[in-house]
Amino acid sequence: MSTVTETASLTQSPTGSDSRRSDRRRSLATVLTLLTAALALAVATAVSLGTITIPLGDVWAIVAYRISPVPLDAIWGDRWWSATREAIVFESRLPRALTAAVVGAALAVAGAVAQAVTRNPLADPYLLGVSSGAGFGVATVTVLGFGAGTLGIFTLPFAAFAGALLPLAATIVVSLRAHSVTAIVLVGVALSMVFSSLVTFVLLVLGDVHQLGTVMQWLAGGFGDANWRSLIAPTLVLIVTGTAIMLCSRRLNLLLAGDDGATALGMNVPRFRVLILLAVSLLAAAAVAVSGTIGFVGLLVPHLAAYLVGRNAARLVPTAGLLGAVALVLADILARSLSNTTELPIGVITGLVGGPIFIAMLWRRYSQDSR
Structure with a gap:
């Protein structure tokens, strides 16, 4: 009798497992569908609102015609x-x-991957000093008087991307010598301080008040100069890098389980971590080049996404990307709408909204742990 029972349980367990997996897939599909609909509505609302309000129906019709x-x-x-x-x-x-959506998705994906690969819930896309390097590039070309420059409207984005690659290149050199994620992160922190100091030096010693205002406005973040051509580069980087990350999702899950198990399965953990951190920095560099430095999106959104779908990388990465896109489009709407006289930097919005939310999440988490 026991043999029959055991046999029945063995034959039924795969069906139950398949059912649970199917439920999880449906749950993920539901979350992604809802977030996609929310993103479409947020983008349409952002297009509708402004000094001249355009009805949502007209917005959909204009886009459909085009x-x-x-x-x-x-x-x-x-x-x-x-x-x-x-x-x-x-x-x-x-x-x-659309630029706000792409930047939000890039920062959220980069933050989710950075937190997973370092197992540090406070990791963000600017972990390796990318934002400080970008700021140094913008400050340099501004103070040197390039203005619009030979690259036209692409001068500042190009300078930001080139500046962001400086700490990234230094990190690559260090990674060739030390296959330790701790050493790489420490180098990123040190480079962030170095380039922040260089920005201050360039602005205060070599620049004037007008140039200081230009750079500070860029550093605060915003999409006032967004156009179709500037959207191409971050979109391509997000698609290519995001696809590569999704293909590596199983390896990211192995890291969450521990380095020993990943190593036992034949994975070169130090090298994989270095490559993933470089991909994170590339996403951040592409985002910061067109938007300036925007805080809290890459730090907070991955935690919200994990609350919705868990820490499995294959589920977390697309969810974080869509959630980050929605969050930054809404933040841009607030930045344009809160004041009738001026447009607030989007970094101000993300800081004022994201900071309290993050503190509340930490409070709730540690209150539950203390019980």
Whole structure:
């Protein structure tokens, strides 16, 4: 009788396991579907709001007319909106909203991966000094008087990306010598301090008041200069790097279980950590090049995503990406809407909103642990 019972349990367990896996897949699909819908609504709202308010229905219609592969005039009739409104949607607000979404996704993915690979809940995308290096690049070209420069509107983004690569290059040199994530992170912290000091030196010793204001405004973060061409580079970096990270999701899960188990399965843990940290820095560099330094997105959003779907990398990374995109689009809406006289830097919004939320999360977590 016991043999029959054991046999029945063995034959039934795979079905139960498959059912649980199916439930988890449906749960993840539900979360991603809801976040995608929220992102579409947030982007449409960002395009709708401004000094000239455009109804959401007009926004959807304008976008549909522009991207539809077949003419829609025969279906919907003549266009009822003006050419001015269409230009506002496609030349100004839509690229800005999409840039905010891409930057938010890049920072959130980078933060989630950085926290997983270092097993440090306080790790963020700027772990290796990328933001300070970018600030140094922007301060240098601004003080040297390049202005719009030979690269036109791409001068500051190019300078930021090039500056962000400086600490990244130094980290690569160190990683070739020391295959220790602790040493690499410490080098990143040191380089962040060095480049922050260089920014201060360049601005106070070589710059003037106008240049100081320009650099400080850039450092505070924002999407005022966003356009379709500046959206290309961060989007490509996010797609390529994000795909590579997803392909490595099983290895990231092994790291969460411990280095010994990963090593026993044939994984070169130090080298993998270095490569993943470099991918994190590349995502951060591409984001900061078009937006400036934006805090708390890469630190806070991965914790919210983990609360929704858990720490499994294959589930966490896409969830964090969509959640970060929604969060930064909403932050950009607040930055444009809170003041009638000026546009607030988006870093101010993320700091004022993200800081209290993060403190509340920590308070709740450690209150539960103390019980």
